[in-house]
Amino acid sequence: MDRSPVVVIALFLICCATFTLAQTPAQAPQLSTRDAASQQASAAAATFDQVIDRTIEREHFFMAQMKQLHPLVETYLQNLKEDKELNAPVPVSDVYFLGRLDLSSWETDDRTFSSPTTSGLGKRMLSKLKNVYSMRFMPLGFAQMVILDQDFQRKYYDFTFVRREFLGEIKCIVIDVAPKKDAGNGRFLGRIWIEDQDYNIVRFNGTYYPHPRSSYYLHFDSWRQNLRPGGVWLPSLIYSEESDLKYKLGQTLNYKAQTRLWGYNLKDFRRNSEFTEITVDAPQAVQDESKKAQDASPIEAQRAWERQAEINVIDRLQQIGLLAPEGEIDKVLQTVVNNVMVTNNLDIQPEIHCRVLLTTPLESFTIGHTIVVSRGMIDVLPDEASLAMILTHELAHIALGHRLNTKMAFNDRMFFPDERTFERMDFARDRGEEEAADKKAIELLNNSPYKDKLGNAGLFLKAVQARAPQLKNLIRAHLGDSLLNGDATRMSSLMTASPQFDPKKADQIAALPLGGRVKVDPWTEQLELIKTKPVAITAAADKMPFEVTPFFPFLTRFSSASASPDKAAPAATPTPEKTATASPSGQ
């Protein structure tokens, strides 16, 4: 059997359901209004049968909605291997996908944002990996975990009531779902949580079943959030894991992965932005010039030109859902930058702003006078001094006058399709500028309030260095510079004064798990700091530096207050704690 042509497919680990069934005719649901199904459902279902009927009806409405929505889907996966000393699995390699979901034709465009590692040297490494694992993950498969069953019908399933249970503040009916004998391949098998107002499925946990002979389905825990009024619950977080899936003689699959969805509302932004971007984002200079009613001097013109390039790029990154809108966390970052600037008597005009890239890989860069840090980077930094280290390196680029390529000042250069973002935008610096920025940053940090706390920052860099061979896709940059530049580590002089990185020491926190600090609203892309209670770390295996963990979001119902962007009060004190307060439970 292993010699038949089928074996090629068998080696590929296809984790998606087979979507060969007829598509449900798409209606055109209005997201903002309650549909007929939910109006009916406003009276509580009296019997278990009614609950099932309404849930199924609601799921069909959900499917029709999803076909019109095109959120970004990001999957980050870590392959694991048992570490005997730690007595826990640790990552040995990783995989990263970023794409836009398109269920109208049942596929995600996985070429979108294709990573440089799929060409050249990367390709060779990839083929090496293939020899080890003899299988491949399909980005499509993870994206499809947003769907329970595209043709969810009562006749295909047995339903068993389990209990009532709260998820966050949402009262749920918990039901076990199993496909009937001849219901066909790729049905859902597992448990569903149904909220008790509109009967939306808010969480489902299980796998697809039965699997065809030549492929496998993975296990997943898929969460939806109430993002819009009218009981609109949309997929936001999916955790997937296998610890003992035997897919070939002597081969076992052992991995964990986080999939995040956001950017459901991007089209609206695009439409609105035609009217708002000029008035909202135009720099002070425009106003001043009109007041003075005179031409800009050459130096003013040059600055305005650079500022125009900066605004274009930032707008574009926000429009395509890679950059979060301005918010609470930007202010936290700005506070840290100000701390360094004030103690160094730095006065930089125009004022420096900080923004957050919504993606997981660890990177930071500058766009003109805007410092951009990725969400993943903020998640894993162990403390404020480490954050200061990252920000000060970027501040140094600005202080040294390292410029943005002004080709972006021409508006036509911004009209490229999303998937070419990483090709057209490149903020990486050359080696010379990197070294100069490192040197300047050390100087700035030594005058800053962080000067005595940089041991941990150095320790963080050591952890990055130590994990880089296994976590190539996390510890690399898409748009800017990686923490590692060939064999050089950014700000490496900080490492000499820092303790030895020891993953086995329970009280040494060099880096945090992913997903512990920053929460993304998948509709507005507004960011929020996660409020978690400090969890005492008792065993070294609990530290999980740079690792993905399961999701446990605190579910709430949509309220206009929670969606208001000005709700977020400016945080006066910078966020990261010194102690080991990472929540291993993720969001």
Ligand SMILES: [Zn+2]
């Ligand atoms: Zn740099």
